Amino acid sequence: xxxxxxxxxxxxxxxxxxxxxxxxxxxxxxxxxxxxxxxxxxxxxxxxxxxxxxxxxxxxxxxxxxxxxxxxxxxxxxxxxxxxxxxxxxxxxxxxxxxxxxxxxxxxxxxxxxxxxxxxxxxxxxxxxxxxxxxxxxxxxxxxxxxxxxxxxxxxxxxxxxxxxxxxxxxxxxxxxxxxxxxxxxxxxxxxxxxxxxxxxxxxxxxxxxxxxxxxxxxxxxxxxxxxxxxxxxxxxxxxxxxxxxxxxxxxxxxxxxxxxxxxxxxxxxxxxxxxxxxxxxxxxxxxxxxxxxxxxxxxxxxxxxxxxxxxxxxxxxxxxxxxxxxxxxxxxxxxxxxxxxxxxxxxxxxxxxxxxxxxxxxxxxxxxxxxxxxxxxxxxxxxxxxxxxxxxxxxxxxxxxxxxxxxxxxxxxxxxxxxxxxxxxxxxxxxxxxxxxxxxxxxxxxxxxxxxxxxxx
Amino acid sequence: xxxxxxxxxxxxxxxxxxxxxxxxxxxxxxxxxxxxxxxxxxxxxxxxxxxxxxxxxxxxxxxxxxxxxxxxxxxxxxxxxxxxxxxxxxxxxxxxxxxxxxxxxxxxxxxxxxxxxxxxxxxxxxxxxxxxxxxxxxxxxxxxxxxxxxxxxxxxxxxxxxxxxxxxxxxxxxxxxxxxxxxxxxxxxxxxxxxxxxxxxxxxxxxxxxxxxxxxxxxxxxxxxxxxxxxxxxxxxxxxxxxxxxxxxxxxxxxxxxxxxxxxxxxxxxxxxxxxxxxxxxxxxxxxxxxxxxxxxxxxxxxxxxxxxxxxxxxxxxxxxxxxxxxxxxxxxxxxxxxxxxxxxxxxxxxxxxxxxxxxxxxxxxxxxxxxxxxxxxxxxxxxxxxxxxxxxxxxxxxxxxxxxxxxxxxxxxxxxxxxxxxxxxxxxxxxxxxxxxxxxxxxxxxxxxxxxxxxxx
Numbered sequence: 001x002x003x004x005x006x007x008x009x010x011x012x013x014x015x016x017x018x019x020x021x022x023x024x025x026x027x028x029x030x031x032x033x034x035x036x037x038x039x040x041x042x043x044x045x046x047x048x049x050x051x052x053x054x055x056x057x058x059x060x061x062x063x064x065x066x067x068x069x070x071x072x073x074x075x076x077x078x079x080x081x082x083x084x085x086x087x088x089x090x091x092x093x094x095x096x097x098x099x100x101x102x103x104x105x106x107x108x109x110x111x112x113x114x115x116x117x118x119x120x121x122x123x124x125x126x127x128x129x130x131x132x133x134x135x136x137x138x139x140x141x142x143x144x145x146x147x148x149x150x151x152x153x154x155x156x157x158x159x160x161x162x163x164x165x166x167x168x169x170x171x172x173x174x175x176x177x178x179x180x181x182x183x184x185x186x187x188x189x190x191x192x193x194x195x196x197x198x199x200x201x202x203x204x205x206x207x208x209x210x211x212x213x214x215x216x217x218x219x220x221x222x223x224x225x226x227x228x229x230x231x232x233x234x235x236x237x238x239x240x241x242x243x244x245x246x247x248x249x250x251x252x253x254x255x256x257x258x259x260x261x262x263x264x265x266x267x268x269x270x271x272x273x274x275x276x277x278x279x280x281x282x283x284x285x286x287x288x289x290x291x292x293x294x295x296x297x298x299x300x301x302x303x304x305x306x307x308x309x310x311x312x313x314x315x316x317x318x319x320x321x322x323x324x325x326x327x328x329x330x331x332x333x334x335x336x337x338x339x340x341x342x343x344x345x346x347x348x349x350x351x352x353x354x355x356x357x358x359x360x361x362x363x364x365x366x367x368x369x370x371x372x373x374x375x376x377x378x379x380x381x382x383x384x385x386x387x388x389x390x391x392x393x394x395x396x397x398x399x400x401x402x403x404x405x406x407x408x409x410x411x412x413x414x415x416x417x418x419x420x421x422x423x424x425x426x427x428x429x430x431x432x433x434x435x436x437x438x439x440x441x442x443x444x445x446x447x448x449x450x451x452x453x454x455x456x457x458x
Numbered sequence: 459x460x461x462x463x464x465x466x467x468x469x470x471x472x473x474x475x476x477x478x479x480x481x482x483x484x485x486x487x488x489x490x491x492x493x494x495x496x497x498x499x500x501x502x503x504x505x506x507x508x509x510x511x512x513x514x515x516x517x518x519x520x521x522x523x524x525x526x527x528x529x530x531x532x533x534x535x536x537x538x539x540x541x542x543x544x545x546x547x548x549x550x551x552x553x554x555x556x557x558x559x560x561x562x563x564x565x566x567x568x569x570x571x572x573x574x575x576x577x578x579x580x581x582x583x584x585x586x587x588x589x590x591x592x593x594x595x596x597x598x599x600x601x602x603x604x605x606x607x608x609x610x611x612x613x614x615x616x617x618x619x620x621x622x623x624x625x626x627x628x629x630x631x632x633x634x635x636x637x638x639x640x641x642x643x644x645x646x647x648x649x650x651x652x653x654x655x656x657x658x659x660x661x662x663x664x665x666x667x668x669x670x671x672x673x674x675x676x677x678x679x680x681x682x683x684x685x686x687x688x689x690x691x692x693x694x695x696x697x698x699x700x701x702x703x704x705x706x707x708x709x710x711x712x713x714x715x716x717x718x719x720x721x722x723x724x725x726x727x728x729x730x731x732x733x734x735x736x737x738x739x740x741x742x743x744x745x746x747x748x749x750x751x752x753x754x755x756x757x758x759x760x761x762x763x764x765x766x767x768x769x770x771x772x773x774x775x776x777x778x779x780x781x782x783x784x785x786x787x788x789x790x791x792x793x794x795x796x797x798x799x800x801x802x803x804x805x806x807x808x809x810x811x812x813x814x815x816x817x818x819x820x821x822x823x824x825x826x827x828x829x830x831x832x833x834x835x836x837x838x839x840x841x842x843x844x845x846x847x848x849x850x851x852x853x854x855x856x857x858x859x860x861x862x863x864x865x866x867x868x869x870x871x872x873x874x875x876x877x878x879x880x881x882x883x884x885x886x887x888x889x890x891x892x893x894x895x896x897x898x899x900x901x902x903x904x905x906x907x908x909x910x911x912x913x914x915x916x
Contacts, residue, residue, distance in 0.1 A: 008539055014465045081467075092613075112842055155838070173883070174883035178883065178886075181837060380640060382539065422881070425635040429631070
């Protein structure tokens with residue numbers, strides 16, 4: 001099929017949308033390492049997880065065998081409000097770069113949460129509702145996940161308690177107001193509403209918070225309140241499962257037009273977008289049916305894949321969560337203060353970590369000024385102001401397209417455009433004013449994080 | 459065709475998108491009144507308008523006879539990046555309201571400018587580029603138009619000078635940064651860069667600016683700089699022409715599914731969205747082929763249609779622009795300080811004014827707390843956080859749907875959802891905190907505005 005016949009945007013029809021999520025673990029010979037009980041260092045059983053997570057989500061978390069898990073009708077109906085997301089052919093970017101490469105991106109920003117996070121938020125809210133719960137608790141950093149969850153909870157009439165990293169709560173009042181408009185209660189973290197929050201405030205009186213700390217508070221609140229469970233927007237297997245809808249839609253759209261990507265690129269913080277985007281393609285690779293070059297892009301200032309260790313670590317600062325095996329910088333690691341965007345979690349999803357460890361994914365780290373350069377270039381020709389997180393993928397997509405320009409190769413590049421940057425204008429302002437700087441952690445910086453790693457299981 | 463077969467979102471294929479804009483004036487027996495030279499009170503000729511506006515746009519401004527004006531290929535290509543916009547069936551809102559009415563909305567917010575304004579911005583930038591100009595100047599209030607124009611200028615590599623109403627410049631730094639990211643220069647108005655700005659600053663030292671004043675500055679700058687022209691985001695005939703793409707796409711989508719709207723609702727500030735949305739339907743009505751109930755919704759605090767006078771008035775504070783016949787509150791009218799959203803222009807497009815004067819459109823004014831109530835209700839079930847402007851239309855759409863609930867009528871309602879509220883969180887915060895108030899201008903308030911009306915032509 002010639003280029004001419006491929007539209008700028010490919011939208012699937014409703015009846016072409018996926019009916020099931022795809023569980024990549026089913027096709028992995030070596031499975032990701034299980035979650036451990038931090039006290040016993042033994043793999044956690046369903047009944048140990050159920051006080052924290054919804055029952056059905058625990059099942060999904062532990063399910064390593066079913067490749068396809070049907071999407072309940074209620075979730076499919078919600079998906080129809082903002083999905084299918086468009087698969088866009090970046091004709092204007094290609095022209096601007098003068099590259100023979102064909103660039104596609106799956107754009108997940110056309111919803112009020114502004115990102116792909118809604119794909120899992122609605123699923124988690126649905127199962128909480130099904131279980132007859134009153135509400136859910138969570139943490140949010142930049143606010144995309146909190147917004148997504150607020151929207152999902154409003155739809156199912158569930159209470160939603162969000163712990164927002166204090167620095168974001170103060171610097172991003174607009175995100176906070178979006179959540180409040182959807183009826184969520186938003187508490188700056190660390191707070192005095194939890195024991196772990198109080199303890200952290202005592203030890204670090206001036207702290208502006210961290211994601212790891214907000215997680216601890218949200219978990220504590222969920223376990224202490226009757227009828228509440230904790231939900232998480234990334235890292236977990238269940239989240240990557242729900243996010244597979246990104247990759248599935250992409251693949252259906254590409255198959256429809258006979259397009260086969262050579263390179264698939266995603267930004268990687270906790271791994272939810274990357275894992276979701278690549279999963280059906282990775283499935284083909286694992287089954288030996290096709291080959292793709294996968295690239296995970298992370299910030300040089302928070303380089304869990306490229307410079308982290310593949311070990312068991314705490315998922316949160318308060319160490320109240322299960323332990324996960326992952327590429328990690330240590331649960332105490334916090335990116336330097338000049339780090340502007342998200343992608344600041346110290347670890348990486350167990351699935352992505354294991355796939356990376358098996359050599360199935362390449363990882364690259366990029367510096368933030370070059371990321372914003374790519375963001376601006378993209379915005380000006382493609383008309384979408386991207387989220388700083390998504391712009392990590394744009395950076396590498398442009399780099400790869402420019403390589404094609406040099407070599408003359410007509411590679412097909414697919415990247416995930418996870419969201420929009422409308423609530424990130426403070427960072428853009430810094431960039432516009434020439435005040436943005438880069439920081440690559442020294443080995444010594446990293447060692448401080450690694451020093452906090454827990455005792456490993458035998 | 460039964461409801462079941464109508465998807466949540468109807469997207470046209472690229473080849474179904476309109477090839478021409480529709481010029482409703484061609485089907486109006488009594489045409490809108492012409493623009494006048496404020497000095498002579500004579501209708502302006504093309505050559506008098508060309509120092510201000512691009513040549514091709516002047517032609518479009520004065521064209522009363524051609525019903526269809528072809529959309530140039532370059533503009534069609536740009537449209538394909540963010541259009542067709544979805545026509546959404548508001549299944550969830552219907553269910554929530556328990557109404558037998560069928561509610562549809564045309565959603566124009568899925569682009570970085572966040573509104574329909576981009577439809578005309580790209581056209582105006584294109585014609586400026588065609589004419590070999592260096593750049594364009596404009597004013598912006600809330601910032602949607604300025605953002606749209608910045609995006610369009612970045613695409614065609616044109617310089618873009620935006621005068622932003624000072625109060626918005628200061629209160630909406632994020633909008634300003636979006637414009638800067640697209641390479642525009644943004645100046646708070648009134649400024650000392652123009653004679654009219656200096657004069658206004660002298661007379662009103664503490665002023666936070668107004669749209670009318672920013673228009674004057676932008677016009678002065680365009681006429682004083684070689685290779686620049688002024689462009690405007692609403693009110694003008696040319697803008698309503700470009701915005702007809704909204705209505706044309708809506709009509710094609712509805713025709714495809716055999717849907718015929720009974721009521722068509724749009725918010726109305728300068729009239730660009732309303733005029734664009736209703737135009738092809740109005741054409742049918744004017745030609746006697748079909749009937750529709752059109753409703754223009756305006757803020758009670760800026761009620762140009764419902765309480766204004768239909769006379770010739772100045773379009774700007776500095777009185778440097780042509781005079782237009784329109785429903786107006788007087789060019790000196792400024793909504794009370796508690797007015798939160800846009801839709802604050804003192805006048806209304808000549809086309810909409812004339813159609814309204816002929817009794818072809820109903821006008822309603824609504825108070826802002828009830829508008830935000832509707833906005834919140836809509837956001838929670840339909841998942842989109844609407845712009846305050848768009849929410850005026852939502853308010854009346856909900857009111858009409860609730861009437862249907864009482865009467866049992868299964869009316870089909872179409873409204874324009876012009877944009878998203880992501881940059882309006884200050885207003886939402888006020889609403890969330892219960893601090894939003896209403897103000898309906900007294901007759902005395904209005905008389906002050908009317909006192910500034912110019913001498914009318916014979």
